[in-house]
Amino acid sequence: MRRGGILTMVGAGDVDNLDPSVAVHTVTRGILRACTRQLVTYRAGRDQRTAGDVVADMATEVPTYANGRLDRSGQEYVFTIKEGVRWDTFRQVTAADLARGLKRLAHPSAPGPALTYFTSTIRGLARFRDELDQAKDVAEMIETGTVEGIQVLDERTIALRTTGPAVDFLNILALPSASPAPVEYAGLVPGSRDVTGRLRSNGPYRVENHLPGKEILLGRNPAWDPATDDVRAANIDGVSVRIGLSERDAFDLVDRGDADMLWDIQPITAELPRLLADPRLEIHPAGLLSPYLVVNMLSPNENRATGKLGVRQAVSAGLDRAAVSEVWGGARLNDLTWRILPPLCSAYMPHSPVPDGRPAGDPDLARRLLADAGYPDGLTLRMVHRDRDIHPESVRAIGAALSRAGIRLMPVPVPITELFSTYFASTEPAARGDWDLAFTGWEPDWYGENARTYLQPLFQSAQGGWNLGFYASEMVDRLLAAGRAATDRETAHTAYRAVEAEVLRDMAVIPVLFAHQYWFHSPRVRGWEPYPVLNGDLTNLWLAP
Template sequence: MRFGTALLAGAFALASGAAVAQGQGGTLRVGMAAQDIGRLDPHFAVSTPDRVVVAWMFNGLVRFKPGSINPAEVEPDLAERWESSEDGKTWTFHLRRGVRFHGNYGELTADDVVFSLRKAANAQSSAFSADFRAFEAIEAVDPHTVRITLRENVPSLLGILTAYSGGYIVSRRAVEERGADFARNPVGTGPFAMDRVTPNQSAELTAHAGYFRGTPQIPRISYRFIPSDASRDLAFQARELDLNYGRSDQAWQNRTRQIPNTIVDVFEPGELAILNLNTSMPPFNDIRVRQAVAHAVNRAELVRWRGESVSREGQSLVPRGYLGFTNDVGLLPHDPARARALLAEAGHPNGITIRAIHTQLPEMLSAMQVVQQQLRRAGITLDLQVVEHATFHQQIRQNLSPMVYYAAARFPVADIYLTQFFHGRSIVQTPTAVTNFSHCNQADSQIDAARVSTNPQEQMRLWAEAQRILVQNVCGVPLFETLLVFARRDNLDYGYDLRGSMSLGPLITEGTRFR
């Protein structure tokens, strides 16, 4: 609390009239639930605080229409057009001309695109390399044409290449010149450029005057790190913030809507929270203990706690609404008595204690504390080791926690979620690691077969079978899906209707303005 109070008394202590003038006159002041920024190299931006700001600085070959996460609404971005071969394995993208990188890094060329996609496909330089497994070749045909050749068909090539995760395009020269420093001083082609990062305080961005869609109407963004929910809320109420990362709970939403001149946006995608159970590590190498956890969880209670307008029960190990989702997976019902019996069968008649590493990010911590209480009723004591969010991401990838609470949204096709979280190639601490914390690989054949199938019905069948296998093996326990919530001043106009955002926050574009 001392940290939040210091922020309010120092960096954010603006007179009310001056604060209003600043917001309307230029700087967009954003409050984010983070102690500090993580990694702004877009191919390593995995946490929500990083994803939100990265989307303001980078483009992809294609993008979702602003305000949408509908794959049918993917539209040109850095590529102005493209075509594919009849067999779907060769794609040619024709780049816009005259696209400028931030600063003095010149014009975008096919060489930058090839470099970026190869970087995204390399596990040493990207957290999203598994998405590019089917890529055989990425080559520059000429300075404004890129050809991609696939070894096998993928469910959605354009999905991999959107302005999201591994699809972001970086400046080759900037990456090579800045090296490790690129993670704090990134260079893209997006509407905003990084000015500076002040650790534990803010990231400051400036409008990219050479942006190919036009100079942004907002000249500056101050992206402020305020981990305390109370401190962020107070700053927003004092008109020291124009846009505030919200809490996905009903009480917060109801209370915030009562603040004068305030709009609360609730939007897709729903982030699916899962308890990933490490099947290779005691005690979860015993399926009875995993089943006990599944029986201990009460999804309906979690939704009541979070709020029915901002959350919904998890029904599978793939989020609702994704192509390939099914709720016919045989989830174990809430049954604490059965959980205790299973623990006794597994040799733990007096219950069991599990040590788990968890983030201090308020929204995730409060959710895990509710789960902690549910598990306790079934004889499972959860000893939470709470660490800073960036440290959490580092440690869970080092196999240091047998249980990992992870909430995520991905491109809305079952393949990507299944591959990143539940395929053998994605097991953490392997050369091709992504986010498979459960160490499950039982559905690999179904996931792989679905990816290359050209029969949509067969694809759906295989994805459903994969989900049933993973749920039967209790590789993870789905908890709930949380919709995204941000509060803004009613004079902040995004320039589009916000129904969804794959970057997990509002896109600030060239059309965003203060009315």
């Protein structure tokens, strides 16, 4: 193993935000793994079976009944932050920093995408969120307001209390969203330029430059002490990400060895056949529900067509999933699906609650379903999607298939940043009918005991998660609550399987593929570990001469 060197990455798009409170994109998580630390985390590796094993990160140890840091009710966790875990200002990370980081997730101007995990699990945080919505001085309340489930005991010790046993609470605390926030962020809106212009790091690397749409540069954090970090080796000296390239140009740079790794795109479909036996192409099962179609339940278009179950069923029946699979690299790289929970999910059941359809679609069935729903002459739907990578080609394949059933698809291609900042940021674009369907994907927020990560963000009625189509079901909300309140895994699994069955019967989203993760890099990239960060753990790879 050789230390040193700069990893060069090339791609098309930018991060969504470098503030961990509001960041969500896969590529952003790779940067956050390098620049932020949490109380607990996961080791880098290649074994899916151990990818969900939680280990101590900033904390001196993981709370358990045996070490006395988890009380007998299973609802109070006590953590002590290791001495020597420091911000890049050389100041010790404190329990107050962690409390600030958790409370700012509920900022009314920029609620964290993972907020529902925390409000439904940390005692009193949902009430604190509601109080923040009415507060005259949000900044002051975040600094001085109290949350029943967050108690700073001393400079480096914090007690966190849950609303119930919460078998996956440690997994939630391993999310980048659970990062501490330094005092420099006090009074600032999460994700704002005021924050991103003064980013602080407590990981082995820090952001030295970010020119949006052009480049990201990471360098070493001089205050990081490897003696306090058992999960990040920090072999390389830094990372240079060049942004704004075409898919072809980025691929060719890596293929020639002029760059080390693709950043936010995957190899061009036409190149995949020759790469499948190439060790530079890494393929790993990842439990991705990707792609799937979000259904806009609020759209007024075509007499509120997407709000009708028969129309949603017709879209699913008419889909040529096999054609989309070929765009995404074929059977080696993905599986067709009509379900939400993949085989890698702990709650997966071999028998589907709904029958699979035809791989190439069934246009006759789709036409009948449309006619029964009141559209014997077909209809037109607007599909918003990313304008890069394999997304436009995928949407063309979907449009060709749906046209056989009388569904005319109007593509709405947009940059990924606009997709989330404009189309998915609020109910207004959905209610105006700016889109009817959205082509996107979902990755699990953690491995191991993770059925909740597919279901709560996508289907819980309350806003603030990844419920992009604004689906609402009291039954689903009750079942999700039962899963969260379960004291054992099997009870939780039963509740979450019932959620999957309910949302599939409602056709709340339209599943398409379970994609594997695959990434392309140069021969000098060694030690590439796909878990826990799906585009590779930057903190453990190294560069050969």
